Amino acid sequence: MTEPHWLSAAEAARAFAARQLSPVELIDALLARIDALQPKLHAFIRLDAEAARAAAAEAAAEIARGRIRGPLHGVPVGVKDIIDVAGLPTTCHSRLRLDHVAAADAAVVARLRQAGAIVLGKLATHEFAIGGPSFDLPFPPARNPWNPEHHPGGSSSGSGAGVAAGLFPVALGTDTGGSVRNPASACGIVGLKPTYGLVSRRGVFPLSFTLDHVGPLTRTVADAALMLDAMAGHDPADPGSAASSARWFGRDLERGARGLRVGFVRHFHEADMPAPAETRAALAEAARVLAAEGAEVRDVTLPGLNEFAGVNRVILTSEAFAIHARWLRERPEEYGALSRRRLLPGAFIAAPDYVAAQRRRAEMIAAVAEVFRDVDVLLCASAMEPASRLDDPAETARTYPRQARTPFNVTGNPAVAMMAGVGASGLPLAVQFVGRWFEEATLLRAAAAFERATPWHRMHPQP
Amino acid sequence: MKPPATEVTVTPELLAALARAAGLDKALARFPEDVAAAAEQALATATAFTHPTAPEAEPWPPMRVPAP
Numbered sequence: 038m039t040e041p042h043w044l045s046a047a048e049a050a051r052a053f054a055a056r057q058l059s060p061v062e063l064i065d066a067l068l069a070r071i072d073a074l075q076p077k078l079h080a081f082i083r084l085d086a087e088a089a090r091a092a093a094a095e096a097a098a099e100i101a102r103g104r105i106r107g108p109l110h111g112v113p114v115g116v117k118d119i120i121d122v123a124g125l126p127t128t129c130h131s132r133l134r135l136d137h138v139a140a141a142d143a144a145v146v147a148r149l150r151q152a153g154a155i156v157l158g159k160l161a162t163h164e165f166a167i168g169g170p171s172f173d174l175p176f177p178p179a180r181n182p183w184n185p186e187h188h189p190g191g192s193s194s195g196s197g198a199g200v201a202a203g204l205f206p207v208a209l210g211t212d213t214g215g216s217v218r219n220p221a222s223a224c225g226i227v228g229l230k231p232t233y234g235l236v237s238r239r240g241v242f243p244l245s246f247t248l249d250h251v252g253p254l255t256r257t258v259a260d261a262a263l264m265l266d267a268m269a270g271h272d273p274a275d276p277g278s279a280a281s282s283a284r285w286f287g288r289d290l291e292r293g294a295r296g297l298r299v300g301f302v303r304h305f306h307e308a309d310m311p312a313p314a315e316t317r318a319a320l321a322e323a324a325r326v327l328a329a330e331g332a333e334v335r336d337v338t339l340p341g342l343n344e345f346a347g348v349n350r351v352i353l354t355s356e357a358f359a360i361h362a363r364w365l366r367e368r369p370e371e372y373g374a375l376s377r378r379r380l381l382p383g384a385f386i387a388a389p390d391y392v393a394a395q396r397r398r399a400e401m402i403a404a405v406a407e408v409f410r411d412v413d414v415l416l417c418a419s420a421m422e423p424a425s426r427l428d429d430p431a432e433t434a435r436t437y438p439r440q441a442r443t444p445f446n447v448t449g450n451p452a453v454a455m456m457a458g459v460g461a462s463g464l465p466l467a468v469q470f471v472g473r474w475f476e477e478a479t480l481l482r483a484a485a486a487f488e489r490a491t492p493w494h495r496m497h498p499q500p
Numbered sequence: 501m502k503p504p505a506t507e508v509t510v511t512p513e514l515l516a517a518l519a520r521a522a523g524l525d526k527a528l529a530r531f532p533e534d535v536a537a538a539a540e541q542a543l544a545t546a547t548a549f550t551h552p553t554a555p556e557a558e559p560w561p562p563m564r565v566p567a568p
Contacts, residue, residue: 248563343548344548347548347549348548350545351545351546351549354542366524366525366527367526369530369531370530370531374534377534378534378537378538381524381535381537381538382541382545383542384522384524385522385539385541385542386545386546387546392559393546393551393552394549395560396551396552396559397551399557399559400552400557
């Protein structure tokens with residue numbers, strides 16, 4: 038059997054059902070690995086080992102009695118620390134929130150527990166999911182398990198680092214401008230941003246109401262489907278929640294790419310933000326692989342990447358300032374420098390510009406929907422470059438915005454980022470697939486076809 | 501159509517007035533460079549996308565995807 042720490046969630050659940058492994062054995066193996074690697078990777082803000090062991094013992098006892106709560110029964114999950122877990126602090130990686138203890142689980146955590154998952158602890162993020170990577174916060178930044186001198190992407194940085202390093206098989210992240218897909222890209226795993234409104238945001242500290250999404254980070258596409266099955270569902274307490282009955286997101290994972298119509302958005306990485314040769318080559322290879330698997334790949338054109346970024350920035354900073362205004366006015370010194378600098382611009386965005394951004398957004402949504410009349414999924418870049426060194430803030434500032442993820446926060450389309458190669462630096466390269474609203478099953482079908490046809494998901498870092 | 505491309509220089513006086521109007525007196529006193537950079541960035545960002553001009557172009561609700 039695969040070493041326990043590299044088991045996917047689906048494999049672990051099958052091993053539990055077959056009595057080849059118990060949830061207690063898995064938790065103990067993961068806790069030993071966390072003990073060894075946490076000092077190097079800083080993925081956790083707070084490890085809840087005692088509660089996880091107790092939950093694993095209970096899960097094992099239930100299995101012995103023949104009771105399986107759901108498809109994630111006994112599977113450990115890490116939770117980004119802007120998402121509430123009852124009884125634990127939700128610090129948002131900020132000294133402004135050190136004393137905040139969540140009274141209840143976020144809706145998405147409650148759903149995962151109903152499916153049988155075990156919460157292992159709270160994970161490092163950028164402060165309030167916007168200010169990082171930083172060294173002036175109450176907790177250190179997470180590090181990339183492929184090379185701890187480099188950042189692991191963000192803002193769901195502990196989620197990406199921990200899944201990639203085998204500290205837990207699956208994790209929760211959030212994505213407002215790409216923050217699930219960025220660490221997935223930087224750490225060589227799978228990150229899924231679902232359709233806007235498919236997963237409840239109740240109990241998640243907001244960054245930008247109309248751009249925020251909650252999504253899973255996993256090592257396999259099948260696990261992303263498994264997690265989304267557990268996470269999705271209408272929540273009347275979330276005003277952005279969609280009345281969707283979409284389910285069984287893994288139903289087409291085995292169908293392959295034959296007959297899929299794939300729109301290749303070349304201009305993002307060739308013209309809008311020219312990417313280095315290794316990223317271009319990885320994207321060209323992804324298109325070739327899908328075509329070889331039977332997909333029909335054609336070039337498509339969307340609005341420009343820089344314009345998407347501008348719309349995203351105006352909306353994000355305006356909404357984020359509204360959320361943080363009181364603290365920025367009264368306690369600005371308690372923010373990290375990056376957070377302060379990224380949140381303050383919202384104070385100076387004029388109301389007509391915010392409305393113009395939302396109006397332009399509607400046009401962009403329509404433009405992307407028009408392209409989706411002729412294709413089933415899009416293929417495009419995720420990050421233009423691999424992750425930069427943590428001790429090189431200038432290079433981080435240069436490369437961090439060079440990405441093609443924000444367009445799909447603006448439009449709400451579901452999107453997956455996943456590993457597609459290894460760069461000259463030894464760090465992962467990534468591609469992104471994008472689907473129609475609520476058609477995660479087709480999106481994950483394309484991602485699974487790519488995964489099956491390539492070796493990247495079998496590569497693990499050795500931190 | 502882009503918004504008017506008028507060059508606006510954020511003078512110290514203008515910055516102080518804008519920051520105080522936003523209630524950021526304390527931030528201005530403690531972190532004047534951050535506040536100045538924020539004002540400059542806000543002005544630059546607003547011109548980074550096409551501003552729709554059709555009167556009927558609706559922004560509300562601000563995020564809506566068609567029901568599945």
